[in-house]
Amino acid sequence: MLGAGASALLTTGLSACGSGEGSGGGGDTVTAFVYGDDAVKVQTAAVARFNKSAAAKSTKGKVKLEKIPGSDYSAKLRTAMGSPSAPDVFFNWGGGSIKAYQEADKIVDLTDIIENDPVLKNGFLPSVLAAGDLKGRHYGIPMRGMQPVILFYNKTVFAEQKLQPPTTWDQLLDINTKLKKAKITSFALGGSDLWPELMWLEYLVDRIGGPEVFRRIQDGDAEGWGDPAMLKAAEMVKQLVDDDAFGSKFTSVSYVNGGAPAVFAKGKAAMHLMGSWEYSTQLGKFPDFAKSSLGWAAFPKIEDGTGDVRNVVGNPTNYWSINPRTQNKDAAIAFLKDCASEAYAKDLVALGDVPTTSNAAALLSSAPNPEYATFQYDLVQQAPAFTLSWDQALGDELGTKMHTEIGKLFTGKSSPSEFVSACKGLK
Numbered sequence: 001m002l003g004a005g006a007s008a009l010l011t012t013g014l015s016a017c018g019s020g021e022g023s024g025g026g027g028d029t030v031t032a033f034v035y036g037d038d039a040v041k042v043q044t045a046a047v048a049r050f051n052k053s054a055a056a057k058s059t060k061g062k063v064k065l066e067k068i069p070g071s072d073y074s075a076k077l078r079t080a081m082g083s084p085s086a087p088d089v090f091f092n093w094g095g096g097s098i099k100a101y102q103e104a105d106k107i108v109d110l111t112d113i114i115e116n117d118p119v120l121k122n123g124f125l126p127s128v129l130a131a132g133d134l135k136g137r138h139y140g141i142p143m144r145g146m147q148p149v150i151l152f153y154n155k156t157v158f159a160e161q162k163l164q165p166p167t168t169w170d171q172l173l174d175i176n177t178k179l180k181k182a183k184i185t186s187f188a189l190g191g192s193d194l195w196p197e198l199m200w201l202e203y204l205v206d207r208i209g210g211p212e213v214f215r216r217i218q219d220g221d222a223e224g225w226g227d228p229a230m231l232k233a234a235e236m237v238k239q240l241v242d243d244d245a246f247g248s249k250f251t252s253v254s255y256v257n258g259g260a261p262a263v264f265a266k267g268k269a270a271m272h273l274m275g276s277w278e279y280s281t282q283l284g285k286f287p288d289f290a291k292s293s294l295g296w297a298a299f300p301k302i303e304d305g306t307g308d309v310r311n312v313v314g315n316p317t318n319y320w321s322i323n324p325r326t327q328n329k330d331a332a333i334a335f336l337k338d339c340a341s342e343a344y345a346k347d348l349v350a351l352g353d354v355p356t357t358s359n360a361a362a363l364l365s366s367a368p369n370p371e372y373a374t375f376q377y378d379l380v381q382q383a384p385a386f387t388l389s390w391d392q393a394l395g396d397e398l399g400t401k402m403h404t405e406i407g408k409l410f411t412g413k414s415s416p417s418e419f420v421s422a423c424k425g426l427k
Contacts, residue, residue: 029064030331032089033077035318036067039144042347049343050335061331063089081106081323088326089335094132094140094319095218095388096395101321102134108322111138113333123340127386128356131316135219140319141336145353146380147275147315149199155295157184157270165297169207169236172300176245179270185247187240188269190255194403195391197410199273200240202313202390203299204233210307211385218393225423229305234409234416241410251411258285265289273299275314276376279369280352296375312379313387317356349373356380401426 034043044065051062066087068076073091080086081101092098101107114120114129124142132140153165161182166172176186190196205213209229216224224230240246247269253259255274264272265286272278282290301309320339322332338344345355345363352368354360354376361381367373380386391399405422408414414422 028061028328030061030088030326030328030335031064031066032091032320032335033066033068033073033080033087034091035073036069039351039353040065040067042344042351042353043143045347046335046338046344050338053338055334055337056331059328059331059334061328061334063331063335086323086325088323088328089320089332090323091143092132092140092319092321093388093392094316095134095393096399097392098132098139098319098321099134099395102139106323106325107139108324108329109137109139110141110322114138114141117333117337119337119340123337123358125356125358125381127312127380127383128316131386131388132319140321141339142317142356143320143336143339144318145348145351146317146356146376147277148312148376148380148383148386149203149273149275149299149314150278150376150379151297151299152264152272152274152278153295153297154264154267154270154289154293156293157267158295161270163270165295166300167297168300169302173239173243175270176240176243180244184267185263185269186245186271188253188260188264188272189246189250190253190260191246191250191407191410192252192254193256194407195389196255196260196274197237197406198390198403199275199313200237201233201406202387203273204236204302205229205307206311206313206385206387207299207302207307207309208232208305211311211387214387214390214393218388218390222424222426225420225426230423231416231420234419237409238412238416241412246410261285276354279372296372298379308384310383311385311387312383313389315389315392316380316386354380398426 034040047063047065050056056062077090098107120141128142128146129138151165158164161178163175163178166175179186209227213224213227213229253263255261260272261278261281263269265282279290279294282294298309320336322329326332340357342359345357345360348355349363349367354364354373360377364370364373364377391403394402402423405414405419409416409419
């Protein structure tokens with residue numbers, strides 16, 4: 001959910017990997033490492049389905065799923081990838097989470113394979129397929145639900161204050177002014193966790209300068225932090241903080257312990273910029289609020305910005321990738337193609353996820369909340385670009401340092417220009 005630690009894949013141990021050794025599964029068996037949470041039941045079903053399929057027979061391979069507890073996943077994958085028992089296929093977050101493997105030649109470039117296979121090429125939403133890329137090359141196949149960042153709002157508060165969700169930045173500022181007069185905080189914010197603050201910069205930079213601004217940084221050009229869009233976004237954050245849009249105590253509020261969701265659900269804050277999991281969080285903690293008063297909208301347009309208002313940011317999905325040392329690449333690719341199937345998408349929908357497949361729209365009527373699921377799918381399906389969360393895109397070391405600088409900006413310990421300068425110096 002949070003992305004914290006998701007990209008902690010260091011080069012340590014990778015160099016120990018021998019080039020001539022087979023992977024852990026053996027010639028006929030394709031071993032797949034997966035994050036072992038409640039959602040793994042979808043991948044378990046996919047393995048069972050594949051192993052009985054004609055594709056398994058024709059490729060003379062079967063898949064063996066290894067479920068690894070989430071807290072151990074990154075470390076165990078890193079260790080395994082530097083040993084003779086490395087997996088053939090492995091779960092990851094795309095972007096920075098696979099950079100070390102790409103640099104060590106421990107991950108297959110799937111670009112040409114996808115381009116030449118209609119199932120893989122046409123089976124997924126293009127923005128999601130591209131979001132996990134490194135320098136424009138595909139290394140993963142989408143295999144879980146989408147998690148865009150959404151502007152949630154309290155419909156009861158908005159009705160009482162005679163407000164509508166903002167579609168422009170000026171409208172957002174105007175709403176903040178009206179809510180201040182009513183002594184209601186505009187936005188819940190788990191500032192003690194830092195990563196919720198990142199979501200604001202991600203959207204502001206995208207709306208001001210487009211996805212190219214951060215893509216430059218992700219591709220290794222630290223001078224990209226000096227783009228005018230970055231400075232303007234930092235200035236707009238400062239304006240929100242100075243105007244009490246987040247209240248005066250947001251630095252002591254946490255999302256992880258349920259503080260920010262509670263502030264929002266209890267009407268103490270009118271809006272909450274958060275990942276799509278906020279719906280399930282509210283449904284679990286405050287079901288009456290989730291069912292009657294929880295609303296959702298896209299992040300507003302910035303009037304002078306060049307970024308497309310349809311763009312989204314967040315966690316596009318998770319990905320399957322292939323180890324080049326696998327002894328049955330054909331079976332591995334055939335297994336990945338199952339992620340584009342209707343059966344796979346139906347399993348995701350039943351779990352409450354919104355699939356990233358091209359065929360998902362017709363399946364969402366059976367979702368726990370069809371209206372919300374359809375909103376999410378349309379939001380991502382129509383997005384020209386889906387920017388991966390910056391911390392995941394940059395990797396753990398840089399992401400942690402960036403979080404620190406963002407925290408300083410939000411607390412006023414650094415000015416917008418000082419924030420930009422500090423980020424340019426991150427290494």
